[in-house]
Amino acid sequence: MSEPTDPGKPASSDLTGRVDKYEITGKLGKGAMGQVYKAHDTVLDRHVALKVMAAQIADDVELKERFEREARAVAKMTHPNVVMVFDLGSLPDGSPYIAMEFLDGQDLQKAVRKPPPMSTERKVQIIVQVLMGLDHAHQQGIVHRDIKPANVFIQQDDTVKIMDFGVARLTSASMTGTGNIVGTADYMSPEQVQGQKVDGRSDLFSVGCLLYELVTGRRPFHADNLMAIFYKITHDGANFDLIPSGPENDALLPMLKKALSRSIDERYQTAAEFAIDLRQWLKAHGTSAASQHVLESLVDLEAPTHMPQPMTDPGRRPLADGTVDLQQPGVPGRGTPGPTQVGGPTVVEAPGRPAARPRARPTGRPAPPVARRRARPAPRRNPMPLVGLAAVAVAALGGGAYYYFTVLQPQATTTPSTLASPPPTLAPVATAEPTPAPPPVTAAPQPTFAPPEGKAAASVKAAETAFNRGQYGRAVASAQKALGEDPSNATARQILEKAENGQKAASRVKAGQAALSRGDFDAAEREAQAAGGLAPWDTSVAELRRRIDAGRLEAERAAQAQANQARTARVNELLNAGKAALAAKEYDKAIQAYDEALALDPSSTAARTGQAGASSAKAVAEAVASGGSQARPAHAFVMGRSVAKASRVDTGSTPPGFETTPEVDVQLGSQAATLPGQMVIEASPAAPQPGQSYSISAYLVNEGAQPIQLEQLVVTTTIDGQKRQGPVPPRASAVAPHQRALIFQLRPQVWKQGTASWEMEIVAFTSRNDTYTNTLTWK
Numbered sequence: 001m002s003e004p005t006d007p008g009k010p011a012s013s014d015l016t017g018r019v020d021k022y023e024i025t026g027k028l029g030k031g032a033m034g035q036v037y038k039a040h041d042t043v044l045d046r047h048v049a050l051k052v053m054a055a056q057i058a059d060d061v062e063l064k065e066r067f068e069r070e071a072r073a074v075a076k077m078t079h080p081n082v083v084m085v086f087d088l089g090s091l092p093d094g095s096p097y098i099a100m101e102f103l104d105g106q107d108l109q110k111a112v113r114k115p116p117p118m119s120t121e122r123k124v125q126i127i128v129q130v131l132m133g134l135d136h137a138h139q140q141g142i143v144h145r146d147i148k149p150a151n152v153f154i155q156q157d158d159t160v161k162i163m164d165f166g167v168a169r170l171t172s173a174s175m176t177g178t179g180n181i182v183g184t185a186d187y188m189s190p191e192q193v194q195g196q197k198v199d200g201r202s203d204l205f206s207v208g209c210l211l212y213e214l215v216t217g218r219r220p221f222h223a224d225n226l227m228a229i230f231y232k233i234t235h236d237g238a239n240f241d242l243i244p245s246g247p248e249n250d251a252l253l254p255m256l257k258k259a260l261s262r263s264i265d266e267r268y269q270t271a272a273e274f275a276i277d278l279r280q281w282l283k284a285h286g287t288s289a290a291s292q293h294v295l296e297s298l299v300d301l302e303a304p305t306h307m308p309q310p311m312t313d314p315g316r317r318p319l320a321d322g323t324v325d326l327q328q329p330g331v332p333g334r335g336t337p338g339p340t341q342v343g344g345p346t347v348v349e350a351p352g353r354p355a356a357r358p359r360a361r362p363t364g365r366p367a368p369p370v371a372r373r374r375a376r377p378a379p380r381r382n383p384m385p386l387v388g389l390a391a392v393a394v395a396a397l398g399g400g401a402y403y404y405f406t407v408l409q410p411q412a413t414t415t416p417s418t419l420a421s422p423p424p425t426l427a428p429v430a431t432a433e434p435t436p437a438p439p440p441v442t443a444a445p446q447p448t449f450a451p452p453e454g455k456a457a458a459s460v461k462a463a464e465t466a467f468n469r470g471q472y473g474r475a476v477a478s479a480q481k482a483l484g485e486d487p488s489n490a491t492a493r494q495i496l497e498k499a500e501n502g503q504k505a506a507s508r509v510k511a512g513q514a515a516l517s518r519g520d521f522d523a524a525e526r527e528a529q530a531a532g533g534l535a536p537w538d539t540s541v542a543e544l545r546r547r548i549d550a551g552r553l554e555a556e557r558a559a560q561a562q563a564n565q566a567r568t569a570r571v572n573e574l575l576n577a578g579k580a581a582l583a584a585k586e587y588d589k590a591i592q593a594y595d596e597a598l599a600l601d602p603s604s605t606a607a608r609t610g611q612a613g614a615s616s617a618k619a620v621a622e623a624v625a626s627g628g629s630q631a632r633p634a635h636a637f638v639m640g641r642s643v644a645k646a647s648r649v650d651t652g653s654t655p656p657g658f659e660t661t662p663e664v665d666v667q668l669g670s671q672a673a674t675l676p677g678q679m680v681i682e683a684s685p686a687a688p689q690p691g692q693s694y695s696i697s698a699y700l701v702n703e704g705a706q707p708i709q710l711e712q713l714v715v716t717t718t719i720d721g722q723k724r725q726g727p728v729p730p731r732a733s734a735v736a737p738h739q740r741a742l743i744f745q746l747r748p749q750v751w752k753q754g755t756a757s758w759e760m761e762i763v764a765f766t767s768r769n770d771t772y773t774n775t776l777t778w779k
Contacts, residue, residue, distance in 0.1 A: 015052060017705050018042075020089055022050055022099060023737075034095075038102065041086075043557050047102040048086060052095055064096060071098050073142055074165045078543055081133030083153070083161045105156050107163075109149035112214065120248050121286050123214040126152065128278050129160035130207060135271035137165060138200035139469075145198065147206035148184045149213070185229045186219040190262050193230045204268045208259025215249060216242045220260060234262070248285050255281070444536035447498055449491050456486035463495045470538065472506065475499035498535070505535035512544050516551060524548050571597045571604060578610045587618035605680045605699050605740055609639060612686040619687060637683035640775040644675035647769035676704025677735070679743075679764060679774040690753040698744035698762050700772060702735040709734045709767040713744055716761045730764065 015037060016024055022039040029036050034053040041048050053067065068088060075085040087099035108126065112118055130152055134144065144151075144165055153161045189205035191198050212220045220238035223229045238260050243249050255277050261267045268274040446468060452460035463478035476499045482492035512527030525548055531541045578593035594611035597604055616636035680699045688694040702708050710733055716725040732741035744762055758778035763771055 015091075019050065019052075019091060019097065022048065024050070039099070041099070043561060044554060045557075048099045049102045050097055050099055052091065052097040054095065064094075067096055071096075073140070077137060077140060077142070077165070078546075079133055079136040081129045081160055081162060082136060082165065083163050101161075103153050103155055103161055103163075105154050107150050108152040108154060108210075111154050112149065118214075120215065120252075121282070123211070124252075124278055124281060124286075125158075126154065126160050127207060127211050127214070128275050128282070130162060130210070131204075131271040131275040131278070133160070133162040134200065134203050134207070135275065137162075138203070138271060143198060143200055144203050144206075145192070146184060146187075147203050147210060148187045149210065152210070185226050186222050188230075188233060189264075190234045191264060193233050200271065201264050201267050201269060204259055204271060204274055205261075207271075207274065208256060211252070212238055212243075212256055212260065215244070215252060215256070218242060237262070251281055251284065446537045447494075449494060452491060454486055454489065456482040456489050456492060459485060460489060460492050460495070463492060463499070467495055467499050467502070470502070470540070472499040472502035476503070501534040502538060505531040505538055505541060508534065509538075509540050509544050512548075516544070516547060519551075519555075521548055521552050521555070524551075567600050571601045571607070574600075575604075575606050575610065578607075578614065582610065582614050582617065585617075585621070587614050587621065590614040591618070603740075605682070605701060609680055609682055612682065613638070616686045635778055636687035638777050638779045639681050640777065642678040642680065643773045644677055645771045645773075646675055647771075675770055675772070676706075677702050677708050677772050679762065679772045680740075681760070681762060681774050681776040683776060688751040690751055690755075692751050693748040694751055695748045696744075696746035696760060696776065697742060698774070699740050700732075700735050700743050700764060701740040702737055705737050707734050707736050710743060710764055711767055712765045714763045714765070715744065716763075718757070718759045720756055720758075 015035065018024070019039070021041060021043045023042055024037050024039050026038040027035065028038050028049060034051060037050045037052065039048050039050040040046070071085060071088045075088070078084065083103065084101040085098055086101070088096070089099075090096050106114075130147070134147075137144065142165060144162065146164060147162075151163045153163050155161065185193075187206040187209045189198065189202040192202050209220050212218075221229055221232040221236070223232060238256070240253060240257065243253060243256070255274070258266070258277075259268055259274060449460075449464055452458075452464065459478050459482035463475045463482060466472075466474035466478055475495060479492045479496035479499060482489055483496065486492065508527045508531035512524040512531065515521075515523035515527060524544070528541060528544045528548060531538070531544070535541060574593045574597040578590045578597065581587075581590035581593060591611060591614045594607045594614060597607035598611065601607065616638070619636065678701045680701060682697050682699070684695050684697070685692070700708065700710070710730040713728040713730050714725065715728050716723060718724075728744060730743045731745060732743050735741040735743075743764060746760075755778070759775060761773065761775045763773045765771055
């Protein structure tokens with residue numbers, strides 16, 4: 001749905017240029033809460049997705065604080081099936097934004113519509129990865145609240161990512177005051193529709209709706225209007241008769257019935273429990289390598305032994321240790337599904353009383369990813385959690401990436417000049433060699449314990465399960481209980497020792513995180529080493545080390561950027577000094593300044609052009625001085641002044657629209673700002689001798705904030721009165737902001753004896769029909 005805009009604030013759709021350290025390169029889409037842009041992190045040199053929330057959020061202090069709190073909570077999650085959040089900030093108008101992992105692929109909503117049809121095996125693989133990501137989130141007290149095909153993203157490597165964590169909670173928090181429910185109605189759980197408090201089991205109902213739709217091609221509770229959808233969700237069951245017959249779907253039927261149960265207690269209690277049942281399905285029906293990969297990631301999963309941690313009710317606590325009833329309900333519900341329709345979040349009036357505003361609940365130490373839960377006598381290494389701990393890969397941004405987002409402002413003509421001295425083109429300094437990314441940091445293997453035996457076996461098993469989930473307090477309590485039942489139980493004593501070390505390590509990790517937030521990397525490293533010595537298997541220790549490495553890397557790159565800025569300022573100072581010396585005919589001083597600039601920035605077009613011009617001018621002056629007044633001065637190539645002209649319809653002295661205005665004397669005003677580009681033409685060598693080879697190169701320097709797209713070049717060469725002219729395709733089709741690009745190059749030619757005159761004019765036409773022109777003349 002569209003959002004109202006505040007006329008006093010810039011609209012999100014107008015966002016261009018740079019936001020803090022992020023350079024906007026394109027627009028990815030629009031959601032219910034704001035705009036999403038593709039951007040380039042100029043410090044870490046990587047692509048990110050920048051989600052800019054609506055400006056109205058900035059006007060509600062409570063809502064903005066809630067958004068920032070939710071964003072920070074989501075940023076703590078590091079799981080291969082959850083989109084990573086890198087940064088949180090605000091625009092000048094107060095609109096908050098989050099910088100997230102940039103994904104390459106398509107969402108599930110689009111993927112299921114593309115041929116060929118997706119196999120049932122592939123659909124189950126996707127759902128399993130969704131459940132893995134949700135289980136990680138639920139253990140940290142985060143409920144998604146808006147699971148739907150558009151929020152499930154499939155990357156090119158088939159990895160599934162859950163998007164928009166926390167946004168649904170933010171949206172519902174902003175709407176509950178008026179009794180509204182925000183979400184996509186077809187995927188809501190009964191408790192969500194009724195405005196009750198929800199926990200992770202609400203997400204599992206939505207996953208059940210998702211799996212039902214993938215199997216049948218229809219949404220389980222769809223109807224012609226929202227009230228009918230709500231009635232079906234709260235009173236009717238899904239029509240399981242629509243599930244196609246066959247052994248594969250017959251095996252999925254009990255899982256669908258359990259996931260879509262209206263009773264929250266009869267539903268799957270955790271995402272891991274749901275994933276375990278789908279694991280059995282993949283073992284029986286999966287044949288592809290992708291299924292084998294999913295099975296490997298699930299090999300250590302064990303059904304949780306307690307209810308999920310409540311997400312919105314601080315008063316509820318997890319139940320005591322015990323087993324979960326895995327029996328499936330056997331009575332199918334009935335419904336009348338409609339055709340599949342795709343839509344964004346729907347805002348509707350909640351029936352009855354207004355929904356309660358959810359309360360944020362502080363969470364404790366995050367549990368490790370679900371795939372690390374259970375230790376076995378001969379454990380298999382599971383790659384999935386390690387993916388989330390890998391260092392962020394650095395992506396290079398080429399000039400072609402700017403094609404996606406080009407919004408050039410209107411430009412006007414510049415006044416041509418006949419001055420022959422080269423302009424001080426301030427090309428950016430080449431950056432130093434980038435600091436290599438640190439290697440991935442991984443945790444040590446989980447400790448293994450002997451199989452529980454004897455009269456304390458149940459308590460030992462509960463202690464082992466809690467330990468493998470990172471719930472060290474519960475592990476200590478269960479191990480102490482086991483030792484009370486069997487004081488000589490060596491396994492219980494081993495678990496107790498490891499769990500107590502885990503508690504100490506958690507305290508050191510917390511201290512390390514505090515040091516890291518202060519930028520004290522050495523102190524954070526000391527805490528990480530201490531925590532690693534206590535609990536080397538704990539993923540939070542590995543994550544702290546990864547964050548330390550990433551922080552050091554970002555600090556080093558920030559220092560590099562600062563050094564580059566200082567180098568650029570020095571180069572500009574030398575260019576200006578060289579130009580002033582050349583104007584004063586102090587050729588040696590000018591050459592020295594340009595040489596120093598080239599030593600700092602070998603790629604500087606302005607420095608090379610200035611050096612060639614100063615050397616040619618010095619040669620001419622020396623020839624005149626040595627040969628007397630009758631001596632003929634030496635010849636050399638001299639570049640003219642770059643001229644830029646903006647495209648504009650010529651209407652004479654009257655602006656367009658005023659041609660027929662009677663009794664009004666209206667004339668055009670002064671010219672607008674200069675176009676941001678300059679053309680530089682270089683010859684090598686600057687003064688060729690007869691029989692010597694020479695070459696010509698032309699560059700376009702973009703000093704603006706938007707890319708310049710080139711369409712065509714027209715090159716005119718006049719040698720001893722003979723003119724040759726023709727179109728030439730540019731060597732570069734676009735010039736990125738604050739960059740230069742080679743647009744023309746003449747292959748080496750031989751300078752002919754007796755050449756009296758030589759001139760080359762190059763005209764570059766842009767996609768806006770603006771032109772950049774310069775000449776190179778033999779004088």
